[in-house]
Amino acid sequence: MARPAPVSSPERRQTDPHPLEHLTPQERAVYQVLETNAGRVLSRAELARRAGIADLSARRCDSLIVGIRRSIGADRVRTVRRRGWMLVA
Incomplete structure (x- = not known):
């Protein structure tokens, strides 16, 4: 049975000086x-095209947004x- 992915806590985000790494x-x-x-506001299609991932499935943007939010x-991505x-700034 697979273990669920760890959830990052707000405390970790605040102390992590380089979250983009x-x-x-x-x-x-x-x-x-x-x-x-x-x-x-950027649509899924526009975001995928500009990011160079338009050839991937339409829902791939959704999963990438989840990773960015983590x-x-x-609260930074509305x-x-x-x-x-x-x-959001």
Whole structure:
């Protein structure tokens, strides 16, 4: 039986001086697009195209966003229902 992935605690995020080091290359590409467009809502298709992952499944962005939230904090990436995501300052 597989063990569940560890959940990062808010305390760890606050003390981790380099949370972006824990991102995979694909997560980092998506994060960079979000960061470049901070405060602007990006659709799944636009985010995937700009991050260079458009050839992957449509839901791959969702899982990459989950990884980014785990690393930088869930409150930093806002979901805008039926539109996409945006990075909050």
